[in-house]
Amino acid sequence: MPLKIGDKAPLFELYSHEKNAVKLDDYRGRRLLVLFFPLAFTGTCTEELCTMRDALSEYNSLETDIVAISVDSVFTLERFRAAEGLNFPLLSDFNKEVSRQYGALYDTFVLGMEGVSKRAAFVVDEEGVIRYTEVLASAGDQPDYSAIKATLTALA
Secondary structure: OOOOOOOEOOOOEEEEOOOOEEEHHHHOOOEEEEEEOOOOOOHHHHHHHHHHHHOHHHHHHOOEEEEEEEOOOHHHHHHHHHHHOOOOOEEEOOOOHHHHHOOOEEEEOHHHOEEEEOOEEEEEOOOOEEEEEEEOOOOOOOOOHHHHHHHHHHHO
16 A cells, blocks of 8 residues: 555665665654665666755755665665765665555566666654655656755755
8 A cells, every 4th residue: 555645754774875774763853854865876766866956955954865876786876876976865775665665666567677666755753754745757857846845845
């Protein structure tokens, strides 16, 4: 069943590009924008995450942290983050458990690849409740940044 506004965000513990464990509970008391993206080093994913990089101060002013999750390995995410100068954690859902819990996992992606994260965005409030959810059918689309910012502004 897809997650909806008002649901408790599924807890997770994933490894970051720095090979540190990162938990949803690490962000308790802060707002968190959880982004899922299909694959590092691909066009739309790079564009999306660079958009977030360039807007990070705006999200920080809304007291919101950002994490981005894909099924890439921590080693790939480390290189992707460095190559693009990304300034927020990239988390590896290599085992696909968190993408599945959030309803953000393709059964079959392009070229027959199975188990790739869908592009998705979730705003999680200070208490761990989902306040915005968007799971995109097309990996070529980007989240509705205006709607995300409006949600965060309303929570401020």
